[in-house]
Amino acid sequence: MKRKLFKGLKYLVLLVTSLLSLFPLLWMFVSATNTSVDILTGRLLPGSHLAENFRNLLAKADVGRALWNSLRNASVATIASLVVCSIAGYGFEVYHDKGKDFLMRILLLSMMIPFAAIMIPLFMMFGRADLLSTTTAFVLPTVSTAFLIFLFRQSARYFPKDIIEAARIEGMGELGIFFKMYVPIMRSTYATAAIITFMGAWNSYLWPLIIMQEPESITMPLLISNLIAGYVTDYGALMLAVAISVLPTIVIFLALQQNFAEGIISSMK
Amino acid sequence: MKKSVSLLLVLIMVFAVGSNLVLAQTDEVTITVWCWDPAFNIYAMEEAAKIYKEIAPNVKINIVETPWDDVQTKLTTAVMAGQTGTLPDILLMQDNALTKNVTNFPGTFVDLTDSGIDFTQFADFKVAHTTVDGRNYAVPFDNGAAINALRLDILEEAGYTLDDFKDITWTEYIEMGKDILAKTGKPLLTNVADSPDQIMAMLQSAGVWMFDEDGDVFIAENDVLKEIVEIYVEMVKSGVLVQVNDWEQYISTINRGTAAGTINGCWIIGSIVGQADQKGLWGITNIPRLERAANASNYSNQGGSSWVVLSSSKQADVAIDFLAHTFAGSVELYETILPSSGALATYLPAGDSDVYNEPHEFFAGQRVYADITDFASKVPQISYGVYNYEARDAVGTAIAQILAGADMNSALQEAEETVKFLMGP
Amino acid sequence: MERVLKLRRRQNIIGWGFVLPASLMIFIFYFYPIARAFVLSFQTGVGVNLKYAGLFNYQRLLADNLFKKSLGNVFIFLIIQVPIMLLLALVLASLLNDKNLRFRGFFRTAIFLPCATSLVSYAIIFRSMFALDGFVNAVLTNLSLISRPINWIGQPWTARIVVVIALTWRWTGYNMIFYLAGLQNIEPSIYEAAFIDGASGFDQFFRITIPMLKPIILLTTIMSTNGTLQLFDETMNLTNGGPANATLSVSQYIYRLSFQYSPRFGYAAAISFVIFALVAVLAFIQMRVGDTR
Known part of the structure; x- marks a missing residue:
């Protein structure tokens, strides 16, 4: 009886939390089908202006180009980050000693640097290297982050050390152990890291704003901010644009979330 | 000697400009x-x-x-x-x-x-x-000439016309506003809480700003500003002015017709005409003027x-x-x-x-563009100054404090000190 | 014996090889620019007109009411919001870690999605929900919890509450997925054994889940501390720092000093440094407490 009650309570909590979480998102999708005036006057039902909003949006902004740029930048950034940071995180844990532990703590300090404080020196570096407006410039400063390294280091703690020893006895190289043993087993961590990194790169605003000089290199967040800069905002087109900009993150989350169900234990069986 | 040098300079300049023009035509x-x-x-x-x-x-x-x-x-x-x-x-x-x-x-x-x-x-x-x-x-x-845009149908319901709002003072505006609120339940004015835009437009209408001619802060001793704050507080307290949380809700009060009017830069017309259902229901006139201020006028500017x-x-x-x-x-x-x-x-x-x-x-059918062009020619001239944004934020903070019950003079004094600090070495 | 030592040394070198590329990049793209900014923090002046003035900017900070106010605000957020959010994320993660739970994928996705929702749209809906005639007041009035509508965003403490709710709404799911990933790595047999021993769900949560997740909890605590002290998006978009600076964050103040006001980059750099030092101290305390092997 008590267990049943607990179970019912559990579903109730999860359901209420889910609905509260989804409400603003649903409102956004519904608003994408309404006119500007409907949205501002509080309409909550789906409307019939999706096609019109779409036309207006395309007339105002090059959505295709912005989507492509964002997708390319965020994908390159995510893949590069995952490779560089997971190797480092693994290294910091598996080969840990006083020196590396100390270095890790120093690296963590970089997380606490407000971006506004380093923006101008960074801009000067890339300007002098003649790399303005390039994907390299977009990606390079964000490839290695202390946060991701730390995430992989903390996760590597769950990685059974006897597996490493066993593999070494079998004559496997250190890189081999990393790629053949660690990477497949740590799928849930990689999935988490991929989602977080993709989302961060997809939404990044300030750095692309100053580093990207050409109109051709516009990204989705910049496109959205263009839509709210005028005297009169078309909220229908705006909501459609933000809805479109959220979709890739949702797709990636849905695609990767299966991995949360399979941690170390299930992978080893 | 001097003459020939300047002649030479002129020649060089003509040549330089000329060659540039040639360049401009070909490349x-x-x-x-x-x-x-x-x-x-x-x-x-x-x-x-x-x-x-x-x-x-x-x-x-x-x-x-x-x-x-x-x-x-x-x-x-x-x-x-x-x-x-x-x-x-x-x-x-x-x-x-x-x-x-x-x-x-x-x-x-x-x-x-x-x-x-x-x-x-x-x-x-x-x-x-x-x-x-x-x-x-x-x-x-x-x-950005300021206009007072009003809903003709709501005014009519309360027994007023657009002409009643032309060349008036803020006192008259508030009196009519209270009457309209009592008769129709609608405020005359809405704006975004914490945004000092309205205060700024009222300051400019009297040719006064938050800095004096030497560029020094002019807030705590600014009698025009004090008159404006008193008017503003009375409008909020009496319900003639309703403050909303953000720009979207502000536009919404216009489009939904929950307010009888709005005062802003003339570019607000773009948002008003968005609500096609209200065609023919709007009119514009100049904004109310201050009473005590020496150079009070019915004209101002917002944005641009x-x-x-x-x-x-x-x-x-x-x-x-x-x-x-x-x-x-x-x-x-x-x-x-x-x-x-x-x-x-x-x-x-x-x-x-x-x-x-x-x-x-x-x-x-009003000739609104001609009217606005006329308003624009009468807007008092002021200089916004180097520390404009600092002062706007500080005065906006003071207004919020005063509306929450703080003493006007001490709130404005604090604002002045904040701006002085931000301007300091 | 000698062979073991040689192997150790070889592994040590390989270990450095693993960590150095990433570390070097952090030094180039974070520490070099921040060193430049540190030099800048000893310069005073407006715009491009800067001159060296020693510790002047740091002294100026002590007299800066806006700085003190914004620092106080972020600490209020830190103390109230971070523990609520992390506890909630832990509870939700352990509820979702049940293999027999139905609609698991749906719940997980729904709870994660707020952090993917665009800031633009969620700011609009949050502000309208907390408007005087908005949804929240309507519900509270109907439940007879309040007699007259609350001006949420117009009063200092209620505005702070709105920011706390917004932060919790947006970031709980984000933290939850780190816990979910961590929970996958705990042997289910530990829970089964506890269940047989008669441990309640409550006991399991405090005796198994929390201790086992300690490394990840440390990670999220440092991350959230850092995120809160550098808070920008929420206060900028929901309350714009108001009313009367009650929700002004330090990052927003830095932004104003750099781009809205007459720019004072030396002074802004000094503020950045103080924040940097504060977070660093907090993080070191958290590491001391939480980073044990």
């Missing part, structure tokens, strides 16, 4: 422009490019859509990093920020005083906003921006020539952009054009 030149708002500024710039194409077919205008906040961020970053080569040839600048940028980044913008552009052709208040230490730094563009030319531009002369032939010289340009964008000029010759005298259907 492809691209002028990059940063500005925002496709329905307004960008559209105007595109039309200007078409007009200039007839004059100089080799010049291409490359518009990069950039919101104002981002223009400021990129400008500041480039100047601070010493990389002005990344800046465009022309950019659109908020008048509110012009003195600040020109003063803090000396040498970054071209002094246009002797460029041949005739600044007497623009509304005086606008020229005052774009002038720093007596030098002109921008070609004035859009008009102007074109500046960057010194880092390799073809600054072409950029100036472009502006001179379009925004500072073409009535045709302003005639073209007005009907579809509502972009009102501060270029006075355009005001005489027929297009400006057309009746506007949405405003029950």
